[in-house]
Structure formats: structure tokens, C-alpha cells
Amino acid sequence: xxxxxxxxxxxxxxxxxxxxxxxxxxxxxxxxxxxxxxxxxxxxxxxxxxxxxxxxxxxxxxxxxxxxxxxxxxxxxxxxxxxxxxxxxxxxxxxxxxxxxxxxxxxxxxxxxxxxxxxxxxxxxxxxxxxxxxxxxxxxxxxxxxxxxxxxxxxxxxxxxxxxxxxxx
Numbered sequence: 001x002x003x004x005x006x007x008x009x010x011x012x013x014x015x016x017x018x019x020x021x022x023x024x025x026x027x028x029x030x031x032x033x034x035x036x037x038x039x040x041x042x043x044x045x046x047x048x049x050x051x052x053x054x055x056x057x058x059x060x061x062x063x064x065x066x067x068x069x070x071x072x073x074x075x076x077x078x079x080x081x082x083x084x085x086x087x088x089x090x091x092x093x094x095x096x097x098x099x100x101x102x103x104x105x106x107x108x109x110x111x112x113x114x115x116x117x118x119x120x121x122x123x124x125x126x127x128x129x130x131x132x133x134x135x136x137x138x139x140x141x142x143x144x145x146x147x148x149x150x151x152x153x154x155x156x157x158x159x160x161x162x163x164x165x166x167x168x169x
Contacts, residue, residue, distance in 0.1 A: 013033065013162055016033050017029075017031070017033055017162075020033070020039055020042050023039070023042035023043070024042045024043030024045075025039065025043070025045040025061070026045070026046045026047070027045070027046075027047045028047060028048055028050070028051070029161075030049045030050045030162060030163070031048065031049065031050065031051045031053070031162065032050075032052045032053065032162040033047075034052070034054050034055040034057075035055050036055045037053055037054075037055065037056065037058070038057070038058045038059065039059045039061065040059070040060040040061060041061045041062040042061060044062060044064045044081070044097075045059060045061035045065050045067075046065070046067065047067045048066075048068045048070075048102070049069040049070070049161075050069060050070050050158055050159040050160070050161050051067050051070065051071040051073070051159070052071070052072045052073060052159060053067075053073050054072075054073050054074045054075040054076070054108075055075050055076075056076040057073050057075075057076065057077045057078070058077075058078040059079055060078075060079055060080045060081045060082060062082040063081030063096050063097050063114055063115075064081060064098070065079055065081055065097065065098050066097070066099045067100045068099075068101050068102035068103070068104065069102045069103075070102055070103050070158055071101075071102065071104050071106075072105045072106070072159065073106050074105075074106060074108045074109075074110070074126075075108050075109070076109045077106045077109070077111075077112075078109075078110070078111045078112070079098050079100075080113055080114060081096060081098050081114050081115075082094065082095035082114060083114055095114055096114040096115030097115065098112055098114065098115070098116050098117070099118070100112075100117075100118045101117070101119050101120035101121065101136060102120050102155075103121045103155040104119070104122045104123070104124075105123045105124070106124045107123070107124060107125055107126040107127075107128075108126040108127070109126060109127050110124045110125075110128050110129075110130065111129045111130065112130040113129070113130065113131050116130050116132065116133055117133045118130065118133075118134045119133070119134050119135045119137065120136040120155075121136050121153055121154065122134045122135070122136060122137065122138050122139075122140065122151070123138070123139045123140070123151055124145060125139065125140065125141030125145075126141075127141075127143070128141045128142055128143065128145040129142075129143045129144050129145060130144070130145045132144070132145075134147075135147070136153065137150060137151045137152070137153035137154075138150055138151060
């Protein structure tokens with residue numbers, strides 16, 4: 001949608017968030033949306049408090065997308081809730097929601113496929129492709145993503161809200 005593309009390029013953060021909200025997304029007032037993100041079907045998008053959405057992120061909410069509190073999505077993270085059935089004789093469209101738990105961190109160029117839940121506090125290493133649910137408080141990496149080691153739990157940190165970023169314009 002042209003409005004979503006315009007929203008991602010606006011130089012003022014409040015305008016970016018406001019336009020995506022006008023399209024139906026629920027975005028907490030403390031979340032940060034960096035430049036160049038893409039949103040597909042904003043009505044299915046929920047972004048929690050102090051979540052950071054990195055530049056170049058693709059947020060496909062056609063199947064429903066929930067991003068928890070204090071979640072960090074690094075540059076060019078792709079969250080896909082819809083795709084074609086690769087083995088379907090009719091190449092049918094299918095969709096399923098993605099849920100990302102509080103305090104999760106998806107590093108640069110992570111791809112998450114439809115129907116995945118990423119547990120609270122999970123970390124996904126750069127370039128990983130997440131095809132299945134990830135348990136809370138683990139470090140995951142690879143293609144497809146697999147468990148590497150546990151992460152200390154619980155996490156109580158709070159990421160800085162957009163208003164606290166002095167470089168922000």
C-alpha cells in the first residue's frame with residue numbers, strides 16, 4: 001500500500017507511527033520504528049512497549065503479527081506470516097501468525113516464517129532462518145535456526161523509548 005511506503009520514509013518518527021496506526025496497527029507510544037520498514041496489512045500488527053523495529057525490516061502482518069515488549073528487531077529482519085504452499089499442487093496461499101515474546105532479540109537479516117512463536121528472551125543470530133517455534137531464553141542460529149545454548153533468565157531490562165533517543169528526529 002502506497003501510504004505504508006510513504007510512512008516508512010518520513011523523517012519524523014511520530015508521523016511514521018501515526019500513519020501506520022491510521023492503517024490499523026496497534027503500536028505502543030514508546031516503540032521505535034526506524035526508516036525504510038515495510039508493513040503488509042497493518043490491521044494485523046501489534047507492537048509492544050519499547051520495541052525497536054530496525055531499518056529495512058519487513059513486517060508482514062497478513063496472518064497476524066505480535067511483537068512483545070522490549071523486543072529488538074535489528075536491520076533487515078523479515079517476518080513473513082503468509083506465503084505460497086511450496087508443495088501444494090495449486091501453489092495455494094497460506095498464512096499463520098507470528099508471535100515474538102518480550103525481551104527477544106532478532107539480529108541482522110533474520111527471517112521468520114509463518115506460524116512461528118519466538119519465546120520470551122530468545123536471541124536469534126544474524127542471518128538465521130526460523131522455521132519452527134523457539135523456546136524461551138535460548139540462543140539460536142543457522143539455516144534452519146537451531147538451539148545453540150541457553151540464555152540467562154529472566155530478563156527485566158527496559159529498552160529506551162523512542163522519546164529518549166537524543167539522535168531521534
